[in-house]
Amino acid sequence: MHIRRFLLVCGLFTVAVTKSWAQAPFDASQLKVSWEVGENHYQGKAQFMSVFTIVNTGHTAFPAQGWQLYFNFVRSVNAGPTTGGVSAAHVNGDLYKLTPTADSKGIAAGDSIRIALVADAWAVNYTDAPDGLYFVWDKEPGKGYSVPALNVRPSTQPKQYLRFPGDKIGLITPQDIYEQNKNTADVPLAELPKVFPTPIEITNGTGELVLTPAMTISADPAFAKESAYLAAELKTVFGKEPALTNGGKATITLSSDASLAPEDYTLTVTSNGVQIKAGEGAGIFYGIQSLKSLFPANAWAGAQKKITLPAVNVKDGPRFGYRAFMIDVSRNFHSKNDIYRLLDLMAMYKLNVLHFHLTDDEGWRLEIPSLPELTTVGAHRGHTPDEKDHLQPAYGSGPDVSNEAGSGFYTKQDFIDILHFAAERHIRVIPEIETPGHARAAIVSMKARYEKLSKAGQQAAAEEYLLSDPKDASVYRSVQNWNDNVINVALPAVYHFLDKVVEEVQGMYKEAGVPLEYVHMGGDEVPAGVWAGSPAVKALMEKDKRIRDVNDLWYYYYGKVNDLLKKRGLKLYGWEEMGMRKTTLDGKPFSMPNPGFGAENLMVDVWNNIMGGGAEDLPYRLANANYKVVLSGVSNMYFDMAYMKSFDEPGFYWGGFVDVDKPFYFIPLDYYKNSKVDALGNPLDPAIFKDKQRLTGYGADNIAGVQGLLWSETVKNVARMEYMILPKLLGLAERAWAKDPEWAQVKDSALSADLYAKAWSSFANTLGKKELVRLSYYNGGYNYRIPTAGARVVDGVVVANLQLPGFTIRYTTNGKEPDAKSKVYAGTIKEKGTIKLKVFDAKGRASRSVSIENK
Secondary structure (H helix, E strand, O other): OOOHHHOOOOOOOOOOOOHHHHHOOOOHHHEEEEEEEEEEOHHHOOEEEEEEEEEEOOOOOEOOOOEEEEEEOOOOEOOEEOOOOEEEEEEEOOEEEEEEOOOOOOEOOOOEEEEEEEEEOOOOOHHHOOEEEEEEEOOOOOOOEEOOOOEEOOOOOHHHHOOOOOOOOOOOOHHHHHHHHOOOOOOOHHHOOOOOOOOOEEEEEEEEEEEOOOOEEEEOHHHHHHHHHHHHHHHHHHOOOOEEEOOOOOOEEEEEOOOOOOOOEEEEEEOOEEEEEEOOHHHHHHHHHHHHHHOOOOHHHOOOOOEEEEEEEEEEOOOOOEEEEEEEOOOOOOOHHHHHHHHHHHHHOOOOEEEEEOEEOOEEOEOOOOOOHHHHOOOOEOOOOOOOOOEOOOOOOOOOOOOOOOOOOEOHHHHHHHHHHHHHOOOEEEEEOOOOOOOHHHHHHHHHHHHHHHHOOOHHHHHOOOOOOOOOOOOOOOOOOOOOOOOOOOOHHHHHHHHHHHHHHHHHHHHHOOOOOEEEOOOOOOOOOOOOOOHHHHHHHHHOOOOOOOOHHHHHHHHHHHHHHHHOOOEEEEEHHHHEEEEEEOOEEEEEEOHHHOOOOOEEEEOOOOOOOOOOOHHHHHHHOOOEEEEOOHHHHEOOEOOOOOOOOOOEOOOOOOOOHHHHOOOOOOOOOOOOEOOOOOEOOHHHHOOOOOOOHHHHOOEEEEEEEEOOOOOOOHHHHHHHHOOHHHHHHHHHHOOOOHHHHOOOHHHHHHHHHHHHHHHHHHHHHHHHHHHHHHHHOOOOOOOOOEEEEEOOEEEEEOOOEOEEEEEEOOOOOOOOOOEEOOOOEOOOEEEEEEEEOOOOOEOOOEEEEEO
16 A cells, blocks of 8 residues: 655645744744755665755854754654754654754854754655754744745755665656657547547447537436536536426437446437437446547637537446545545545546545544544644644644644535535545554544543543553554554454444435445554554453464454444455465465455455565455455556656655556556566566466456555645646546557567557547646646656757647747747757756646756
8 A cells, every 4th residue: 555664755845934933032934944865875775864954044043952843754764963963853653853962053143054864765856855844942842833945955966866776767857758758659639539538339420519508408307417417517618507308309318228237328429419328327427428528628618609529429338347546635634625626537537436545644534523532633733742632743734733734624514515526426435444553643532532531530431432552562663653553453442433433424424315335444554563562452362362463463353343344234445454364484474365354255455566576466366365356556556656756756656656657558457468667667577477376267356446546645735636646547547447458458569569559649649639638627727747848959959759749848048947938849949058848738837847958
């Protein structure tokens, strides 16, 4: 799922400096703080040295004592004295602090200090920087004062961006991008697929249909909701909602065909009108999306007087019944409106499951009315000496509990509204309650409840939902550096808590009138050492002889959780670790699919298929062992991975860089065949798959579907959310909906490569000339990533190209940033000097600029 040994926090978070600085011993707005990578593989070890530089631009000295500087930095910083007269200490999770040592001299006016820190692993891009810096003064320990925006200095030298000697790939240059793009053909718009994702069958009809605001819609009574949805969509295009008729001749007819499977449909467009047929509402809904796909891409740019559609016949249905997207709202919160925008996007591309990651260490985001502390405490982050009122800062959320990324939750009504909104778009919402690890927000919340009720003399009530054992002496450290984020599965109160949460969540679905089948109960990244020092665990092991060691608690826990859900008519879903059993092979630790759960019809998300990491076959092993598997692999489907290795490109990269091609070239039932690079970006040796388990025919029937995922550590707002998701989501949609393309089926590798190149060109042009144009306007416009230009010098002139043909390249030669009035690239650039290029979309948004020297 998310190996956070290599996780880093989002940088460049700007925090407003408030007037309250006037009350502090020093006005920190007079400080300029910068950070840079000094050296990766520092001292020949898997660690790196980075440097804070703090400049005092004011007229008074910054004090030598009486303060602490807090910051978030997921890398494990070496504790103890460092340079600059400070000592570094770990608080918990990704929170650290710098405290002045006895020999600290402060910072004289106009002077500066340099603080060098050594931390585990490495840093590559700007989102690796520390974040959320704030001061706490000794005289006011309960309040934090934000530091102005951190200046993150670019890494330009190999020692700054190469992770270790085996990291052979430097930062991606315009020349590299040019080489990647050079084989992408420019396909004329008229030759591109008319419907996306690719339908099972589409044939051209004769003539065309002109739609105007005077059109009408007729629908079978069973499709009243879909009819209303279509009418609302057409109103956004034409500025007027079409009339709904009860029978008789209509421009668009939605009718029943009981012979079709639930999500299948037929779409017929003639010069006389549109007819969509389906057996159920879902099929009608997907037919409507295909009808919208036929509209001109700029139809949503403004009210249209008419639009012309080609005559076509479409017969279609999905490959997988489970076509999902997971959004993490715990690490950083995303509003109800953000989720609405995501659901509309999913609906357009026929995804049908929202996996809602609602809880984690850093936040509990759903109101549970009978347990109010889960949101009064667990849904807010800010500076705190004791976490009795809210959680500590994480991922740069800073000291202020009003920070919209760190704090926030969905009320019961918000959640019901989201369920309704999703259901109208035929999207199931699967809630995730992350346990037993990644549960710190719940643990701290229930501890606060315990202390409050204990003080009131209500000891029984205090212990009713307690998730931690006060006498537990276990010592552990999660991969996110938490030392208290795992619930104690030996406590009966844990199951009372889970049952109460599930009861209330199930009640919300009932109130919304929406079915709930699965509850996702987490299951990943429980660290070594947990539970080993718990008296409650020791007592349970003495009572239940089936629990021979701490590892057996895993099966005990999920057995009870499975039973708990089954009693409520629900099914258990979780991360892959839920289905694994720890054992030994040749005396060494070994994990295998747990046969004890094989007959329980459990469903698992399998995330760990890192190419070159050794577990490339894990999804197939679990499917072959009778687990329902959702293909959620980091190598192709983790959208929080950065698009490419560039200092300016946000996101993580521990599982590799994930550009739009990674989801597109994924072959769900045989991804060995088309895996191209390892996690470092090196060409992948096919020999690594030689001894890997392949998917059997039996196992193939257990592949439920495909899922894209966005973890939100570096995603603080809707603009970044959409940037990371798009256009990757379109590759996911194609693989989840469409059957295997020809290039995935042929055995001849040369023929497959040739067919893939043609398919990629068609896909890239479809995105650049149709789908992203549409998304420039739909819903007011989505903030999809616009790829940077490829460029190189050939025979004294600059040539440039695009990853996605259809965009416009503009350039300057005077050192200024290109804008909408700059020259348009038209084949070559003959001017000499520094050439700056930007890629612009239909609406005038632009990519980052790139530069190339033409000497």
